[in-house]
Amino acid sequence: MALPRFEYLSPGTLDEACALLAEHGADARPMAGGTDLLLRMGRTGRAPSFVVGLRRVPGLADVRFDREHGLSIGALASLATVAAHPDVIRHYPALAQAAAATATVQIRNMGTVAGNLCNASPSADTAPPLLAHGAEVLLHRREGERRLSLSRFFRGPGRNALEPGELLREIHLPPPGERTGSDYQRISQRSQVDIAAASVAARVALDEEGICRSARLALGAVAPTPLLVDEAAALLEGRPITDEQVAAAAALAVRAARPISDVRASAAWRKKVIGVLAARALRAAVEKALAQ
């Protein structure tokens, strides 16, 4: 089935793109990789009047890292680029794992991490590791820019905090600490090509004695939005991460999950499996932290 008709606009700067989005409001949608937007148009037979392609805006595909400032992922950086980036693999391994686990080679070459967030699917693979790593999003509009912690960006299934005329310009992650490890675990009925039925990202930072300095546990596909389990962080911090601590944190993940039943899994199964995934992710994150 062919796509419904629309007009394609191709601004050369970020401000121009924001101006077009502000001018056309709900009649316009921005497009990065297009894998979600065009797919939905084909499926629903409905298109916005205007598609604002971001491809010509310079610098948006950059991924930059340095130890002082951390990691910056531009709005057009593809999932494949992020998955293969040596600094992401080394310092933010859960994110590299999640980007590599999203969809297929072809989709990863086209789709972007920023688009994955803006689409605001509760099962977005890159959301839990970005939450666990304390990501912020830089939202750009002609009048200026605001920074939002990623946990405040998701507002519900398919809903995000972007205002009309605003674009997610960059995702920013703080610098990696010493003895820090992170891990991503996902499960789906079929292979990795399938959308995750449940997923967990864990990040832990240890001190020299093996005491947990900070911890983050984030869940995907078990609530209306990707979710940080703050109670698990509070439980883990300030003590060594023992098997008992892992089990207790996993139990808190189960309690925080508010899943639904859908085509991919039942709510009861999701509740059960999220604890298993949380324990696996935490143990793997600790191992990576110790290996540093």
Place this chain on the structure above:
Amino acid sequence: MPKVAITLRVNGDLHEVMVAPHRTLDEVLRDELGLIGTKVGCRTGDCGACTVLLDGKAVSSCLTLAVEAAGREILTIEGLAPGGEELHPLQRAFVEHGAVQCGYCTPGMILAARHLLDKNPTPTHEEIRRALSGNLCRCTGYAKIVDAIAAVAEKNRS
């Protein structure tokens, strides 16, 4: 919507075409340029039949707007064999290993394999299988397809 004039560089040849903005690259390759080697399967980016290389990277042409492919390097199955006479090593290996059954998935499979070998000339079986996870074969001839690509990788190794 008014059509726009774009230049597509396909297999090294320049084509001036008038396209409506909602037309996808697979449609323009097949309907405007007559390059019907690119197949259309699911139209949802799942099956890989429409795979082409865009600036050297495997993409689903069914989810690529033709206007966004303008000015970039597009490689389709028709452009794979150098000079168009002799088969590309991947094509020869597919024939020799019986990796072609109905043939519908073959162009996408071969271009996905080409993308893999460009990045990694000597992939393992596991890496080959992962690289093909976005390409479906309804004849279920996966084993021979993996064998064919592994044979090319083996030659690269020596």
